[in-house]
Amino acid sequence: MSAKKKLDTNQVASELSESAFFHPTSPQVEKPAKPLVDKYTTHLPSDIIEAVKSYAFFHKMKDYEVVRQALVEFLERHKEEC
Numbered sequence: 001m002s003a004k005k006k007l008d009t010n011q012v013a014s015e016l017s018e019s020a021f022f023h024p025t026s027p028q029v030e031k032p033a034k035p036l037v038d039k040y041t042t043h044l045p046s047d048i049i050e051a052v053k054s055y056a057f058f059h060k061m062k063d064y065e066v067v068r069q070a071l072v073e074f075l076e077r078h079k080e081e082c
Contacts, residue, residue, distance in 0.1 A: 044052075056063045075082070 052063050052066050055061075056066045059066075
């Protein structure tokens with residue numbers, strides 16, 4: 001009579017997870033749509049760029065958000081001139 005070896009499911013699962021062929025799939029998550037914006041480039045002196053980056057860092061913003069906010073406020077103050 002031959003003794004059957006009991007299958008250790010924990011060991012099999014461990015070996016599968018370490019296998020290069022095992023890639024668990026993750027559920028698809030819908031990403032929120034980004035607002036459509038036009039790209040725009042301008043040239044600024046390096047001291048202004050550093051000031052924008054510094055302001056953005058300390059206020060937990062992106063640099064383009066600082067520039068957008070500054071331009072919106074500037075144009076709002078000068079809308080009669082446009």
